[in-house]
Amino acid sequence: MTDTSFSHEIRVSWGDCDPAKIAYTGRLPSFALEAIDAWWETHLGGPGWYHLELDRNIGTPFVHLSMNFQNPVTPRHRLICEVWPTRLGDKSISFCVVGSQDGKTCFIGSFTCVFTIADQFVSQSAPDPIRKLVEPHIRPDLS
Amino acid sequence: MTDTSFSHEIRVSWGDCDPAKIAYTGRLPSFALEAIDAWWETHLGGPGWYHLELDRNIGTPFVHLSMNFQNPVTPRHRLICEVWPTRLGDKSISFCVVGSQDGKTCFIGSFTCVFTIADQFVSQSAPDPIRKLVEPHIRPDLS
Amino acid sequence: MTDTSFSHEIRVSWGDCDPAKIAYTGRLPSFALEAIDAWWETHLGGPGWYHLELDRNIGTPFVHLSMNFQNPVTPRHRLICEVWPTRLGDKSISFCVVGSQDGKTCFIGSFTCVFTIADQFVSQSAPDPIRKLVEPHIRPDLS
Amino acid sequence: MTDTSFSHEIRVSWGDCDPAKIAYTGRLPSFALEAIDAWWETHLGGPGWYHLELDRNIGTPFVHLSMNFQNPVTPRHRLICEVWPTRLGDKSISFCVVGSQDGKTCFIGSFTCVFTIADQFVSQSAPDPIRKLVEPHIRPDLS
Numbered sequence: 001m002t003d004t005s006f007s008h009e010i011r012v013s014w015g016d017c018d019p020a021k022i023a024y025t026g027r028l029p030s031f032a033l034e035a036i037d038a039w040w041e042t043h044l045g046g047p048g049w050y051h052l053e054l055d056r057n058i059g060t061p062f063v064h065l066s067m068n069f070q071n072p073v074t075p076r077h078r079l080i081c082e083v084w085p086t087r088l089g090d091k092s093i094s095f096c097v098v099g100s101q102d103g104k105t106c107f108i109g110s111f112t113c114v115f116t117i118a119d120q121f122v123s124q125s126a127p128d129p130i131r132k133l134v135e136p137h138i139r140p141d142l143s
Numbered sequence: 144m145t146d147t148s149f150s151h152e153i154r155v156s157w158g159d160c161d162p163a164k165i166a167y168t169g170r171l172p173s174f175a176l177e178a179i180d181a182w183w184e185t186h187l188g189g190p191g192w193y194h195l196e197l198d199r200n201i202g203t204p205f206v207h208l209s210m211n212f213q214n215p216v217t218p219r220h221r222l223i224c225e226v227w228p229t230r231l232g233d234k235s236i237s238f239c240v241v242g243s244q245d246g247k248t249c250f251i252g253s254f255t256c257v258f259t260i261a262d263q264f265v266s267q268s269a270p271d272p273i274r275k276l277v278e279p280h281i282r283p284d285l286s
Numbered sequence: 287m288t289d290t291s292f293s294h295e296i297r298v299s300w301g302d303c304d305p306a307k308i309a310y311t312g313r314l315p316s317f318a319l320e321a322i323d324a325w326w327e328t329h330l331g332g333p334g335w336y337h338l339e340l341d342r343n344i345g346t347p348f349v350h351l352s353m354n355f356q357n358p359v360t361p362r363h364r365l366i367c368e369v370w371p372t373r374l375g376d377k378s379i380s381f382c383v384v385g386s387q388d389g390k391t392c393f394i395g396s397f398t399c400v401f402t403i404a405d406q407f408v409s410q411s412a413p414d415p416i417r418k419l420v421e422p423h424i425r426p427d428l429s
Numbered sequence: 430m431t432d433t434s435f436s437h438e439i440r441v442s443w444g445d446c447d448p449a450k451i452a453y454t455g456r457l458p459s460f461a462l463e464a465i466d467a468w469w470e471t472h473l474g475g476p477g478w479y480h481l482e483l484d485r486n487i488g489t490p491f492v493h494l495s496m497n498f499q500n501p502v503t504p505r506h507r508l509i510c511e512v513w514p515t516r517l518g519d520k521s522i523s524f525c526v527v528g529s530q531d532g533k534t535c536f537i538g539s540f541t542c543v544f545t546i547a548d549q550f551v552s553q554s555a556p557d558p559i560r561k562l563v564e565p566h567i568r569p570d571l572s
Contacts, residue, residue, distance in 0.1 A: 014478035030169035192300035316455035
């Protein structure tokens with residue numbers, strides 16, 4: 001059985017915080033996206049979306065995101081983002097991202113992207129090498 | 144009948160775009176949040192969340208956001224964000240934000256915040272003046 | 287004599303501010319850049335750097351920026367950014383940007399870009415149409 | 430002799446890049462600031478400016494920044510930011526930050542902050558514990 005765990009650490013800084021002294025809500029989707037980008041980087045062996053788009057001509061634009069916020073994010077601890085692909089459709093892929101600090105869950109998010117031929121910006125089925133790479137990691141129970 | 148329409152215009156710039164030549168997904172929640180902040184500003188007569196938090200000691204941290212992306216956002220047109228409150232609970236408020244460019248819908252999002260006593264970061268019921276201000280604008284049909 | 291004045295208004299929001307209740311220093315260069323992008327937009331008749339790069343194959347990467355900060359930027363007033371080109375060399379262009387709120391100067395910055403053939407990322411002389419467009423607006427006294 | 434070297438690693442991502450396929454200029458000052466924040470974190474034993482401001486009531490607003498850009502920053506390599514304090518005046522502190530990727534210098538920047546009593550936003554002399562902490566690390570040759 002493949003170990004599907006992947007976690008990405010983010011250093012939350014002063015500039016991420018708003019006058020309420022917590023990370024600004026607008027930063028939180030970016031943190032989750034960075035974690036998904038890092039997931040791709042680790043599994044592709046190239047720099048994430050940058051590699052997919054520029055070296056492989058594969059785009060993965062987002063069609064949906066949803067996040068629940070349970071505890072504030074602050075600079076007092078590193079933000080640990082766990083990432084799992086939860087579903088691989090013919091033309092789409094979904095991810096779950098859970099962000100936590102000091103053992104407490106801060107947010108849970110779900111994200112769906114479609115595959116495109118990057119330089120034409122038209123939809124395509126998930127390319128085979130991507131499918132092979134992703135499938136062993138899918139966790140449908142987290143979707 | 145109160146006119147509930149409110150729209151906020153955003154200038155999308157080069158720096159908002161990623162190498163796919165469209166606004167980066169991570170920027171889109173921030174655009175929607177900026178539109179909600181502008182909604183508060185217009186209806187409060189003070190600078191949005193900054194005014195609520197610092198002048199009125201009312202916080203409105205987000206507990207949920209959800210967005211669907213239908214068309215890419217680019218610098219070729221201004222981004223028009225329409226904002227409506229869709230529900231005012233005892234302790235929470237929800238908004239719908241629709242972003243469009245050149246007449247095409249780019250994204251539709253829903254957002255829920257809770258009310259807090261800002262300097263204590265504890266939950267509170269929606270303060271009366273806020274309730275009075277929001278109620279005439281609520282559009283439950285858009286929730 | 288050409289009127290060289292150009293100003294770009296920016297709505298500073300809650301999310302631009304840090305826990306010191308003022309716009310985060312890291313946002314201020316971005317505000318100035320947005321103003322330069324808007325300067326190009328107004329004078330080119332297309333969406334700034336996006337238009338230059340994608341429609342005209344002209345890149346203008348920055349080689350230098352310098353800013354002095356005199357007063358904090360907050361959401362209480364709109365930020366007015368005045369922009370002037372101050373020098374047009376064979377292969378470079380410099381701008382001055384002055385940001386103010388409520389009549390008080392917040393920052394003064396100087397910025398230098400070089401011209402490139404965008405899709406080759408190699409240096410070029412300022413293209414003639416750009417030279418003609420810029421020259422009437424140059425204010426060497428502000429460099 | 431104290432070893433004054435400090436370096437902070439930044440993961441540059443897709444979302445940091447613009448359509449020219451390099452990190453957007455507006456992101457580069459933020460990278461340098463994050464590195465200075467990390468310098469404080471390492472030397473203070475608390476989360477940087479967040480700790481200084483909220484736990485020690487010491488603010489360090491920026492009065493100046495200047496950066497030269499020598500090579501583009503991309504997601505293909507980690508960005509290594511070296512940070513040194515270069516001068517400690519009575520009421521101000523200056524830093525040098527050098528950012529490099531894959532052994533090539535991308536930018537060199539200088540930054541000056543003043544000390545304030547954070548909750549009063551008034552200037553103060555560098556507090557003694559800060560002075561003691563900073564002095565062994567100063568590299569005047571890099572100013």
